[in-house]
Amino acid sequence: MNQTAHIVTLLNKYRQNDISAHELQELQQWAALHPTYRKLLEDFSPDRPIPSRPEWADYMASGRSMSFPDLLDRIASQKSKTLKRRIAWLSAAASIVVIGFCSLYFSNKYTASYNEPVAEVVPGSKKAILLADNGRKQEIADDRGLLVTDQGMFYSDGQAVAENILLETQHLNLVVPKGGEYQITLSDGTRVWLNSNSTLKFPPEFATNQRTVEISGEAFFEVARDAKRPFIVQSNYQEITVLGTAFNVKAYSDDELNTTTLVEGSVQVRDRTGNDRFKLQPGQAAIAGKENQLKIESGDVQQATSWKQGEFNFNRTPFEEVAKQIARWYDLEVEYRNKIPQEYFTGQLSRSVDFEIVAEFLKVSGVNLELVSNKLIIH
Amino acid sequence: MTRAANWSTFGPFNVRMMCNRLSTIIANFQAGDPAALEIYFNMYKRPLHYFAKSFLKHHAPEAEEIVLDSFVKLWQQRANFNDEEKIKAFLYIVTKNACLSFLNSAYARQHFETELPDDLLAEDPEGHAKQIKAELFEMIAQEVRKLPETQQKVIQLSHYENKSHSEISEALQMSKNTVYVNYSRAISTLKKAFKSQKDWLFTFFM
Known part of the structure; x- marks a missing residue:
């Protein structure tokens, strides 16, 4: 009977995805003894937190009428x-x-009520503004994405952007406001996805020896391969040199640190003084700040690029960072009435949900918040 | 199974109330205190009834009779038990035997045409698996009880009473979004996908 209790404990750990390799091995050896044991192992697999509804209902109803x-x-x-x-x-x-x-x-x-009304705040959408250094300006509220060619600026399906803003300018700024995101394909074929509150500065055509852009905010780069012309991304605290590869740059001006996460290929990262330089391997992240020397850590690629897949992805993320990401996407200002909560958040959330749902998550987590027009007040 | 896990069956208030009596419950039980029997009855009636039903399939009334009889036998032999594990083992064995003899009886054959599987009476992995399942279900039920009350309510309505999210939203008078959020947080907690206690969980997709 102790054997039974032991197996029950192991199965429960297995179900909760909380089992050691050694224990799992023991459980699998036990399950191999008989088909019904194997069936139990399947029935209580970790991806089913609660047993199937009819079975569970049957279980919960058991013993009820026995007084x-x-x-x-x-x-x-x-x-x-x-x-x-x-x-x-x-x-x-x-x-x-x-x-x-x-x-x-x-x-x-x-009976405690959770029914407090929250003002309607909608998630971000695809929008951007093109600014030329000669002062010309064009708003882009079309979700097709932009394509820079030597013939002018097009939407990604080939339709010309009404006004050709590319004429007579050395640089263009693609400005994605809070509550926006946008994608552009540069003249060399490099594709860039910009997150909310981010600006990419790029020339209509690249020089013959190098391709240089500047980023403020967060962007994902898929750099077109061109061995003769390195692609250089400059941010506040980093300079990233690549030949052809995919990586995410997070360099918001209100963040203390810039983070570059390499997805594939290889990039060289140096801080803006040029003193420190590192070559990143896929999966690694280079982090630098004003006071912080450039350092390399193992990065979480999925987390770093989740925004591009339409998700918030937190893994022991401090509340302050969670709030920043939410504020950028829902176009809100965060105001702390007291100290910044020191909680950490873990998990994923679709970026397409209404802010009301995000607010519910925060409230259920014990964050005391209030929304006044577009100001998110944290008590 | 640890004692702590068993005791949480009674919820926080009762745990505190009864903790002092923990060591004396077995003694009281042996001495013939019905309150001690009631504690064991409430602790084991649900998994045992489920266990019995899993032998008898759809004959729930007979399963109830059998489980009640098991407790009667336990009470009659109470002087022999000085350890809670033995009580549990006794209850499962007596219940299983009663189920098997019910299935094997002429009455059962005549009235329910139940075929008794050959290997059920032999050294018995099926019976063992049934017991494990019942005990595991009880463990999950206890975990659900540890959730915050709103989440518990949502899980109960959704998984036990099979209500849709709209129906739950009406029943609990909360917005659908609140139902979704409470539901998905409860599931996350039950999954224990992320173990750190300080972390707040955020898991939701539309």
């Missing part, structure tokens, strides 16, 4: 000693009164 007085009755009828039965009844009745008080206490707590 303790019934049992006492049955015991008494076997002994047929009325006196004993009465005493047992009295004692049972006393316990029921106690339990009744407990459940009253708990059911009162259940």
Whole structure:
């Protein structure tokens, strides 16, 4: 029977994805003993946190209609000693009164309302503004993405952008506001995805010996291969040199650190003084700040590029960073009335949900927040 | 299974109330205190009833009778038990035997045409698996009880009463979004995909 308890414990750990390699091996050896054991292992696999509904409903309904007085009755009828039965009844009745008080206490707590209204704040969408250094300006509210060619600026399906802003300018700024995201293909074929509140500065045509752009905010680069012309991305605290590769740059001006995460290929990163330089391997991240020397860490590619897949992705992410990402996407200002909460957040959230849902998550997590026009006030 | 896991069956209030009595419960039980029997009854009736039903398939009334009888036998032999593990083992064995003899009885053959699988009476992996399943379900039920109350309510309505999110939203008078959020947080917690206690979980896709 101890064996049973042990197996139950192992299966429960397995179900919660909380099992060591050694324990898993033990469990698998046990499961190999009999098909019904193997079936149990399948039924309680970690991707099913709760058993299937009909089974679970059946389990939860079990034993419900069996009352303790019934049992006492049955015991008494076997002994047929009325006196004993009465005493047992009295004692049972006393316990029921106690339990009744407990459940009253708990059911009162259940009724707490979570129904506070939250103003309607919509998620971000595809939008950007093109600024030329000669002062010309064009708003882009079309979701097709931009394509820079030597014939002018097009949408990605080949339709020309109405006004050809490329004429007579050395540089263009693609400005993605808060609550926006946008994608552009540069003249060399390099594709850049810009996250909210980000600006990419690029020339209509690249020089013959190198391709240089500047980024503020967050962007994902898929650099077209050209061994003769290195592609250089400059941010506040980093300069990234690549030949052809894919990587994410996060360099918001209100972030202390710039982070470059390499997805594939290889890039060289140096800080803006040029003193430190490193070559990144795929999966690694280069981090630098004003006061922080350039350093290399193992990065989380999925997390770093999740915004491009339409997700927030947090992994022990401090609340302040969570709030920044949310504010950028929902075009909100964050204001802390007291100290910044020191909680960490983990998990994923679709970026397409209304802010109301995000607010619910934060509230259920114990963050006390209030939305006043576009200001997110954290108490 | 640890004692702590068993005790949480009663919820936080009762745990505190009964912790002092933990060591004396077995003694009281042996001495014939019905309140001690009631504790074991509430602890084991659900998994045992489920266990019995898994032998008897659709004959839930007979399963109830059998489980009640198991507790009667336990009570009659209470002087022999000085350890909670033995009580549990006794209850499962007696219940299983009663189920098997029910299935094997002429009455059962005549009335329910139940075929008794050959290997069920032999050294018995199926019976063992049924017990494991019942005990594991009880563990999950206890984990659900540890969730915050709103999440518990949502899980109960959705998984036990099979209600849709709109129905839950109406029943609990909360917005659909709140239902979704509570539901997905409960599932995340039950999954324990992320173990760190300080982390708040954020998992939701539309």
